[in-house]
Amino acid sequence: MATSPLNPTDLYDVRSLLSEEERMVQDTVARFTDERVLPIIGDCFDRGRFPTELIPEMAELGLLGSSLPVEYGCAGMNGVSYGLVCQELERGDSGLRSFASVQSSLCMYPIYAYGSEEQRRRWLPDMAAGKVIGCFGLTEPQGGSDPGSMRTHAKKDGADWILNGSKMWITNGNLAHIAIVWAQTDEGIQGFVVEKDFPGYAAQEIHKKMSLRASVTSALYFDNVRVPDANRLPNVKGLKGPLGCLTQARYGITWGPIGAAIACLAEVLDYSKSRILFKQPIAARQAVQIKLAEMARRITLAQLLSLQLGRLKDAGVMQPTQVSLAKWNNCRMAIDIAREARDILGGAGITTEHSPIRHALNLESVITYEGTETVHQLVVGRELTGINAF
Template identity: 75%
Template sequence: MSLLPHDLFDVRSLLSDEERAVQDAVARFTDQRVLPIIGRCFDDARFPAELVPEIASLGLLGATLPAVHGGAGMGAVAYGLICQELERGDSGLRSFVSVQSSLCMYPIFAYGTDAQRARWLPSMARGERIGCFGLTEAHGGSDPSTMKTHAVRHGDDWRLSGSKMWITNAPIADLAIVWAQTDDGVQGFVLEKGMAGFSVEEIQRKMSLRASSTGALFFDDVRIPDSNRLAGVKGMKGPLGCLDQARFGISWGPIGAAIACLQETLAHAKDRVLFGRPLAATQSAQIKLADMARRITTAQLLALQLGRLKEAGAAQPQQVSLAKWNNCRMAIDIARECRDLLGAAGITTDHAAMRHALNLESVITYEGTETVHQLVIGRALTGFNAF
């Protein structure tokens, strides 16, 4: 049996029939609907909103949530494969699905009331309402404990003031999950578009995630009814629990980006003739391509085992950190190496490598920088907190 260049250990054979069906469906969507337009979307700094109904119809929004709440009831590995195939197209699309599913629908499901679940989740699963997640602040970055956004109770309402920065989906969102300091610790609130004092500003001039919609959120004494508060959690464990869900998907997504770069570069190396022979026939190219395949295979096995642990309820945050750190580093290194092998042509968006490399500069940064995840593992190993 011949081996696939991007799956040398036949990891696909370890998947269930349902998981393979999910992967194939999303792969077809990526090949037929995403890849023909995504380079131009990146050039034009435009999120392809026209794809949202199709993404929703495939059951990719809130995919792991129960059907009663609009989800598809998929397992963790199936969700990981969704992220992998979407990011094979572009990180912007995977980010959109990750934010909608893990950072917005998940906290409503996990921390909200039955009434809140019924009010928002089904329409979010259908893509009729788009969400964004407001945790990061301009001054805070990797240290959310310095949060300045605050909410004060006024009878049956809350008054929210502050701002959030680098918020994926913000300019297109109908609602925002916003975390704020209160007299009773950090709490989450669902803000809806059009609330007085709630405004959004789109972030321009990005050189990364250009096919994603990013913005800043501003709250000027916004009145929020207590029925919009996520009363099921208090403290930083609320938003951090959401981030663990998102980081799981991010540990799979960059595998797709790396596979896209390897496939493109391998085809180029076979066709490109230099000094009388194909580039692929040189030792230097073969060593680089072999190393890419090694790192992709390692990342696939790491993500799959993390998924099985998550499905068994045994995954630890440190394991999620290790997978996110390893797989993002793997992918960005491969994207840069592929750009080099593509030569001058590699700097254009006619090829995928440069676009993925630029996107991965954000992916390796958000949901915890590489350094943060290294220190999470260091703390687990030594018992000392070096933050």
């Protein structure tokens, strides 16, 4: 009985495990990436420009706050569909996926999960429509792996709060109309919706980046910013708030690098068949085939890992340690594949005419932000031993 060839970027036919709706979401975002992102993203990376012209199209497709309820203007997708959105966007570029992750998981999610009904009605529909862009202020200049030591603070002053401090490495900072800012208070860490036009609030874009160049990264400054109590997220106190947001965003990050790795493998597969060396395509060489097979193996494992994580999320039983394991594994997988793909391309691989060098540089940020590889290793180690080694 004849068998059809396997899909080289889906050797285990993981797609067959998706529902019809999940496949439709993946196909829709894949088409958007192919038609609207890939033709321009290399130039955007070269110029250090985020393609803001794509924001209305992403909103129209329901990609902003995609897993939040439809009553707030969102698409109401399940967790696996949100993961597939992240995968297909990052197949284009990590910067585009980072934009969607921050808007959805780090800004819209805390308003939905920790905000009042008035705050949900005020912000979420316009954020889903791409009319209001958000950023997430947690990391500070002195370090990001210990958020409990943050120095940004808010003091109660009548019906308002006075906010002072700074945040660093903030995606979307100079694009944002609002910032979800976490600050120390006398009652513990609390979250505030800081509006762009509040006096004393400033965002400064960070330049000279060699990673996430097609993304806006900023520092935020708060100099006696007066924030109404109506802009405080009332339903959470302590690190539980920002860490809950990070779990949502890290979940999407477990899927995103799979897209980057698939882009690299697909490109070098084609290249290896057309690049002739010593009178043969380099695809005929054992060394190249072993590298390609290793890429396919690691992508397959990552696909299965994230799909099961998504099923756990949709069943309501996903644990943060499981997210850490997948974030650690899949980011390491993708950055290793991007580097190998660059090597197979030879000298041509150092230009952004090919995607692997761009993905490799972007993944240096992805493997670092929202928990470094070491942090996630220690999270898993703590789960295994019951001992905190931080």
